[in-house]
Amino acid sequence: MSQKVQTVEEKPSLVPPVLTGLLSLVVPGLGHMLARQFRKGLVLLLVFLSAAGLWIWRVSDAARREVGFTAMFKKAIQLQPILLIILVVLVLLYLLIAYDAYKVAAKAKASSFLLWVFVVASFFILGWQIGEIRPAVLVRDGKNSLPLLMRVLWPWEKALYYPEELLIGSADVVIPCTENVEVPPRVVEEGDPYVTVTPNCGDLSEIAGAEGTKLRMVGSNFAPNDETEIWWVDQVRNEFRYRYGGEYVKIVTDENGSFEMDVIIPYRVIPTTGGKGYAVWQVEARQVASVGEPVLSEELKLSVEKMIETIFLGMMSTVFGVILSIPVSFIASRNLMSANWFTKTIYMVVRTILNIIRSIESLVWAVIAIIAVGLGPFAGILALTVHSIAALGKLYSEAIESIDHGPVEAIQATGANWLQTVWYAVIPQIVPPFVSFTIYRWDINVRMSTVIGMVGGGGIGYLLIQWIRLLDYRSAGIAIWFIAITVAILDYVSSEIRNRFV
Amino acid sequence: MLEIRNLTKIYDDGTVALRNVSFTVPDREFLVVIGLSGSGKSTLLRCINRLIDPTEGQILWDGVDITALKGDDLRRMRRQIGMVFQQFNLVKRSTVMTNVMAGRLGYSPTWRSITNQFDEADRKRAQTALKRMGITDQANKRADELSGGQQQRVGIARTLMQEPKLILADEPVASLDPVLAHSILQHLESLNREDGITIICSLHYLDLVQRYSTSVIGLRDGQVVYQGTKKQILRMTDAEFKSIYGEEAERMGGISGDIAADDEDSAGEEVTG
Numbered sequence: 001m002s003q004k005v006q007t008v009e010e011k012p013s014l015v016p017p018v019l020t021g022l023l024s025l026v027v028p029g030l031g032h033m034l035a036r037q038f039r040k041g042l043v044l045l046l047v048f049l050s051a052a053g054l055w056i057w058r059v060s061d062a063a064r065r066e067v068g069f070t071a072m073f074k075k076a077i078q079l080q081p082i083l084l085i086i087l088v089v090l091v092l093l094y095l096l097i098a099y100d101a102y103k104v105a106a107k108a109k110a111s112s113f114l115l116w117v118f119v120v121a122s123f124f125i126l127g128w129q130i131g132e133i134r135p136a137v138l139v140r141d142g143k144n145s146l147p148l149l150m151r152v153l154w155p156w157e158k159a160l161y162y163p164e165e166l167l168i169g170s171a172d173v174v175i176p177c178t179e180n181v182e183v184p185p186r187v188v189e190e191g192d193p194y195v196t197v198t199p200n201c202g203d204l205s206e207i208a209g210a211e212g213t214k215l216r217m218v219g220s221n222f223a224p225n226d227e228t229e230i231w232w233v234d235q236v237r238n239e240f241r242y243r244y245g246g247e248y249v250k251i252v253t254d255e256n257g258s259f260e261m262d263v264i265i266p267y268r269v270i271p272t273t274g275g276k277g278y279a280v281w282q283v284e285a286r287q288v289a290s291v292g293e294p295v296l297s298e299e300l301k302l303s304v305e306k307m308i309e310t311i312f313l314g315m316m317s318t319v320f321g322v323i324l325s326i327p328v329s330f331i332a333s334r335n336l337m338s339a340n341w342f343t344k345t346i347y348m349v350v351r352t353i354l355n356i357i358r359s360i361e362s363l364v365w366a367v368i369a370i371i372a373v374g375l376g377p378f379a380g381i382l383a384l385t386v387h388s389i390a391a392l393g394k395l396y397s398e399a400i401e402s403i404d405h406g407p408v409e410a411i412q413a414t415g416a417n418w419l420q421t422v423w424y425a426v427i428p429q430i431v432p433p434f435v436s437f438t439i440y441r442w443d444i445n446v447r448m449s450t451v452i453g454m455v456g457g458g459g460i461g462y463l464l465i466q467w468i469r470l471l472d473y474r475s476a477g478i479a480i481w482f483i484a485i486t487v488a489i490l491d492y493v494s495s496e497i498r499n500r501f502v
Numbered sequence: 503m504l505e506i507r508n509l510t511k512i513y514d515d516g517t518v519a520l521r522n523v524s525f526t527v528p529d530r531e532f533l534v535v536i537g538l539s540g541s542g543k544s545t546l547l548r549c550i551n552r553l554i555d556p557t558e559g560q561i562l563w564d565g566v567d568i569t570a571l572k573g574d575d576l577r578r579m580r581r582q583i584g585m586v587f588q589q590f591n592l593v594k595r596s597t598v599m600t601n602v603m604a605g606r607l608g609y610s611p612t613w614r615s616i617t618n619q620f621d622e623a624d625r626k627r628a629q630t631a632l633k634r635m636g637i638t639d640q641a642n643k644r645a646d647e648l649s650g651g652q653q654q655r656v657g658i659a660r661t662l663m664q665e666p667k668l669i670l671a672d673e674p675v676a677s678l679d680p681v682l683a684h685s686i687l688q689h690l691e692s693l694n695r696e697d698g699i700t701i702i703c704s705l706h707y708l709d710l711v712q713r714y715s716t717s718v719i720g721l722r723d724g725q726v727v728y729q730g731t732k733k734q735i736l737r738m739t740d741a742e743f744k745s746i747y748g749e750e751a752e753r754m755g756g757i758s759g760d761i762a763a764d765d766e767d768s769a770g771e772e773v774t775g
Contacts, residue, residue, distance in 0.1 A: 406591035410657075413551055414664055415581030415608020416615075423616050424604050428595045 013105035021102035028094055031101025040104075044097050044115075051093070051122045055086050058129055086125050093118045148473050155477025161297035162290045169195035169219050170233070170284040175265065177201035178278040193221040193257075195285050205267040212265035215283070222257040223289040230261075231286055234268055235279035242266065242283075251285075259285070299475040302463060307482045309377055310459035314446030317381045321388025321445070322438055328354070328389060329396030336400065350393075357390035362448050366457040377458030384445050384452065392441055399433035435501040439494040446490055450483045503528055504550070504668065504700065509559035511545050511724075519545040520556070521724040527702060527717075529667075532694045534711045535704040536728075537721035538747055543704040546721065547670045550702065551583045552576060563668075581608025584661025584699075586690075588673040590653040594646035598637065598656050601645050602628045605663030624663070631659040635689065651682035658689055669693065671703035675710070683707075687714050708753075712736055720746035 013020060013035040024031030028048040032041030062083060063075035077084050093115075100115045169192075172183045178201070188194040195217060202213025222228060230242035230249050242249045242263060253259045263283060330336055332354060337347035365383035373379050403426060411425040453461025460479050467476040504527040511520040519542045527533050535543045548554040550561055552568060561568040563579070571579050584605075592601045606624050607615050614620070620628075632638045635655040640648055645656060654674060661669055671690060675683035691714055693699045705711050711718060718735045720728030720742075727745045730738070743753055 404591075404594075406587060406589050407593045409553055410585065410587060410591035410660070411593075411604055411607065413553060413580060413583070413585040413670075414605050414660070415577040415579075416604070417577060417607075417612060419612050420607045420610075420615055424596075424600075424607065425593055428593045432595065 015105070017102050017105035020105040021098045024098035024101035025094075028097045029101075031098065032104055035101060035105040037104055040112075041101075044100075044119075047119050048090075048093065048097060051090055051126060054126050054130070055083070055090060058086075058126070059083055080129065082125070082129050086122065086129060089118065089122045089125055093122050151473040152477035152480060155474040155481065158297055158474040158478060159300045160294040162294045163292050164288050165291045167193045167222055167287040167289055168284055169193035169222065170282045171195045171197045171217075172200060173197060173215065173265065173281045173283055174201035175279050175281055176203045181278060181280075183280060191221060193219065193285070193287070195219045195283065197263075197283055202265050204265050207267055212267070215263050215265065216260070217263050217283060217285070218258070218260045219253070219285045220256075220258040222253045222259070222285065222287050224253055224255045224257045226253055226287055226289060227251075228253055228259060229286045230263060231284040232266060233282040233284060235281060253287070299467075299478055303460065303475075303478045303482050306453070306460040306463050306479075307486060310449045310453070310461075310483075311446060311486060313377050313380050313449040313452075313457075313459050314384065314442060317384030317388055317449070318438065318442040318445045320381070320385040321392050321441060324385070325389045325392035325396055328393040329400060332393055332397035333400040334397075335403075354390045354393050357386060358394065360387075362387040362452060363455055366452045366455050370456050375456040375458075380449055380452040380457030380459055383457055384448055387448075388441055388445060391444075392437060395437040395441075396430075396434060399430050399437065402433075403429040432501060436498055439497055443490055443494050447487055450487075503562075503564060504702075505560075505562040506546075506550075507560040507562065509546070509549060509561065510557050511542075511549060511554065512557045519724050520549070523559070523721075523724070523726050525719055525726060525729060527700060529700055530694065530698050532691065532701045532703070532714060532716040534715035534718050535702065535721060536706070536708075536711055536718060536746060537704075541721040542724040543721055544672050545724075547585075547672050547702060547704060550668075550670055551580050551585060553585075577608055581664050582667050584658075584664050584666035584669040586654070586657050586661060586669060586671040586674045588676045590650070590657045590677075592645040592653055592656055592660075594644070596645060597642055598632070598645055598648065599628065599641045601656050602631060602641075602659045602663060605631075605660035608664060627663060627665075628659075631662040634662065635659045650678050651685060654678065654682075654686050655689065658686070658693075662693075666699060668700045668702070671701060673704050673706065676706060683710065684713075690714070708738075722746055722748075 015023070015034050017035075020031035020035050022031075023034060027045065029041035029043075029045030032038070032044060035041075059076040060072055062080050063072040066072040066075045096115050096118055100112050104112075171186070171194075174181050174183060177199070181201075183200075186194070196219075197215045197217050199213070199215065202215060205212035217230075219228070228251050230251070231239055232242055233239050243266070244264065249261075249263070251259050251261050265281075328350065331343075331346055332350045334347060337343040362383050365386050366380055369379040369382040369386075373382065407425040407429065408421060411421045416424065449457075449459045449461070450464075451461045453459040453463070454465040456462065460483060464476055464479040464483075467473070467479065506523055506525050506527075509520050509523040510518075512518050523542075523546065535546060537543050545554055549556045550568065552571070556569055559569065566579070568579055593604070596604075600618075603620055603624065606620060606627070610620060610624070629638070632641055635658055637648075637652055637655050637659065640652060640656075645653060648656065657674075669690065674690070675686050678686060687703075687710060690701055690703065694701045694716075703714075705715075712732075712735055715735060716732050718728065718730050718732075719726055722745065728742055730742075740753065744751060
């Protein structure tokens with residue numbers, strides 16, 4: 001063998017060194033091929049052709065509106081100078097290939113290190129361009145993401161909710177002032193907020209400009225030193241906020257919770273009179289006052305609930321996956337299935353199916369499961385179970401395949417029966433890898449179940465994607481925090497269990 | 503008495519491991535089987551306790567044909583034949599005690615053994631076996647925490663639990679250093695001499711063979727090419743040696759009786775116990 005290699009190396013190039021170089025300028029790599037380095041030449045040819053092809057594609061992509069290559073090239077260089085750098089590197093590579101061919105033909109043991117550096121460099125720069133990598137943009141605009149990032153990183157303002165109570169005091173206003181109006185007097189409980197207006201009747205403002213009747217509005221028993229809004233309620237129970245001069249009117253109560261102000265009956269397009277010749281409106285003072293201790297927010301509660309759902313989603317799919325994959329793993333183990341052609345066929349078929357299932361992502365399985373059983377955690381469980389069966393089936397069967405046959409033989413030799421042999425020689429050997437793989441899968445399943453909700457498979461991912469779409473980054477931050485905490489705890493627990501068992 | 507008659511084993515892939523092997527082992531014998539790797543030593547030993555089913559031939563043990571046994575009868579036969587392995591074949595993750603107790607499985611009801619309920623007599627027996635092998639203080643360690651020599655002693659203790667009449671030892675010292683090799687073989691020798699257990703043991707080093715065996719058979723390509731008593735093995739001629747190990751084999755040293763053989767898978771090393 002070694003002699004053969006030597007004779008190949010000693011054979012001179014088919015053509016003189018200078019000619020190999022020149023030939024390589026015609027077709028990159030051709031020189032190597034003729035200098036008895038066919039494979040290297042072929043690789044270089046393919047490398048050069050693909051790099052040049054990629055460059056042409058990027059040029060035409062950068063200047064797709066131009067017609068003709070020269071125009072395209074000029075425009076592309078103008079827009080993206082990096083394309084020029086790539087061109088330079090490619091030209092250098094082209095020349096280096098020719099030079100290397102010359103060296104190879106002249107002296108069999110020439111180093112091609114620089115050549116390969118250029119090969120790698122040309123693809124790296126191409127990758128830079130195709131990946132549209134622009135560190136300058138990151139440096140310039142990166143800080144724009146900071147407010148958002150801060151909300152995600154520290155979302156706990158939204159973890160608490162301060163319960164609020166709406167304090168309303170209202171008074172009736174008759175429009176226009178009419179005799180014999182029957183307005184039932186208001187009954188105000190002791191301590192409840194109330195409002196009075198004088199007079200308690202008047203005319204609407206007119207659209208042209210004439211102001212309506214000015215009323216003196218007095219309120220009491222509100223929360224002290226707090227903003228109060230004024231609202232009108234017309235005769236058909238339409239509510240609208242009182243504006244004056246285009247601005248919403250607000251008043252701050254004094255330290256006793258009282259206020260006094262003038263209000264002007266606003267303009268309203270609805271006919272006031274109806275059949276009775278008058279309408280009864282209400283003017284209200286509304287206060288949003290926070291009462292009592294802060295409580296956990298709805299977002300936090302939802303996150304906790306969905307996180308629990310997520311953990312159980314991962315757990316259930318792992319349990320189902322383990323239960324179903326254990327029998328599968330036995331028929332997917334070569335050492336157990338090599339008895340005859342029939343079992344071998346089963347082994348091959350099962351292995352192939354497992355590989356196909358495993359190569360399809362759980363997210364895709366989730367979409368399929370949703371079609372079958374609708375949105376919700378069950379779809380997620382189905383998806384993760386299917387994927388777990390395939391993954392665990394393969395891992396388990398490999399564990400079974402790799403058991404040491406020695407102890408099995410030794411236990412058999414003591415006169416033990418089949419069950420005793422399995423119990424004493426097989427189980428102790430497969431328990432550690434099974435436990436290890438199961439925990440590993442549980443880990444994966446919980447992590448996957450956090451994202452499987454994004455396609456509708458239940459769990460916290462569903463909330464997360466909703467909140468991100470609603471630009472509610474604080475709530476999304478809460479969800480992300482819970483995911484991170486859960487995954488960290490899970491990581492710790494799984495490594496602890498693994499240490500115990502393995 | 504163990505009588506092997508015309509034993510032939512042909513594997514599924516067509517390999518002929520044993521070819522018409524016949525010999526007799528009287529009780530209380532320390533029979534050593536020698537031969538190159540692949541000469542059929544392991545297959546022969548495994549045929550005797552039916553870990554491998556022979557293709558043809560008979561194995562008569564006290565008049566009972568082992569090759570014809572099935573099911574419970576086979577297991578009852580196996581529990582009287584201990585086996586010691588080159589790689590010890592302990593269940594590495596189980597404790598020494600569990601490994602030793604496993605030797606009793608052939609005598610224990612399935613359910614009780616699976617729930618680890620061995621009776622008091624068995625536990626006492628295990629203690630005795632551990633004590634005899636000098637590994638009492640290792641009882642609660644995991645088997646893989648032990649050194650090679652200790653593991654092989656656990657392996658012997660396991661066979662002792664079977665109260666065997668015959669022990670098959672498949673190159674029991676091939677993975678051990680020379681000092682340990684002697685120690686293990688001395689244990690086997692004491693079982694042979696004091697307890698009257700018949701031992702069939704495959705070995706590589708001729709000096710060990712000459713030191714411990716009471717009789718020897720040589721296998722080559724699955725055929726018995728040499729049969730001798732202790733006296734004869736001490737006077738093994740070059741021709742006999744080459745008939746076992748092949749024409750290209752060379753004996754280390756020149757004087758018969760104090761010679762180690764060189765073979766393919768172990769560096770021929772002169773050993774003095």
